[in-house]
């Protein structure tokens with residue numbers, strides 16, 4: 548004896564909805580699982596139009612799309628429908644339908660509830676939205692960080708520039724832009740240190756403009772400043788990068804000559820004196836007296852400065868526009 552499907556299971560108990568409708572869309576059969584899903588009693592649906600199971604939009608979709616396909620193709624596969632149960636709750640289902648033999652003219656529909664998938668899809672959409680929101684937020688944070696970084700960099704540049712300006716102000720004579728007295732003394736200490744350690748010889752020139760007071764008196768203080776500025780340029784042009792030229796007093800300048808013997812320093816002083824004498828000045832001739840000395844191993848700052856000043860005094864005393872050398876203490 549051949550066995551049939553119904554020997555193995557009862558269609559009223561399979562975990563899918565089964566629904567049969569006739570050509571007029573009246574329900575002619577419905578299985579128990581579908582009744583339970585829809586919360587109807589069998590007598591409430593039998594003979595009723597399947598339209599009763601749709602909400603407005605669902606009904607339109609069924610009538611204009613799904614049902615015409617069932618009629619014309621005789622089958623539909625995996626179409627998505629939203630039914631509504633007796634309490635008007637939505638029941639999303641996948642539909643497979645097939646036309647019954649011609650004599651019957653109806654359709655049998657298999658309805659697979661996809662409520663869980665529906666929830667899952669909702670969750671996926673929500674998760675995607677959340678991910679997009681988080682991404683947007685992250686992009687905002689990244690943009691904010693970038694803005695802060697640029698601002699910080701800008702501030703850092705400003706600070707660096709400000710520090711440079713402060714450094715320049717602290718180390719430079721504002722009138723001539725040469726090193727100021729403080730920087731000069733620091734450099735002199737460094738140079739003396741090198742001499743003491745036997746690394747190198749070095750010499751000091753102290754230079755003073757002759758009769759500068761008369762320039763001020765004859766042409767005014769502002770014109771005196773012009774001469775001081777111009778003198779700063781003349782001296783700076785004569786100075787090697789390793790040397791230090793500074794304005795150490797009103798009309799007094801100094802030059803630290805690294806690596807120079809006393810004779811070399813004297814030559815340098817003569818060159819400068821001649822250059823100043825030959826420079827074209829707006830207020831008549833300007834000359835300079837220069838005292839020269841070597842830095843000695845036993846020197847300190849005061850000693851070397853005193854010796855150079857003594858030589859300068861001698862140059863002034865002997866008639867100015869001269870170079871004098873002071874070799875010993």
Ligand SMILES: Nc1nc2c(ncn2[C@@H]2O[C@H](COP(=O)(O)OP(=O)(O)OP(=O)(O)O)[C@@H](O)[C@H]2O)c(=O)[nH]1
Pocket residue numbers: 722755756757758759760761763767768769770771772775796797798863867
């Ligand atoms: N224009 C100007 N004058 C200054 C500045 N600092 C000092 N002096 C002037 O420099 C002059 C220095 O005069 P003195 O010390 O008498 O020396 P001198 O006239 O150069 O004469 P000798 O050095 O003896 O050749 C004074 O008149 C000061 O007022 C300054 O920054 N600008």
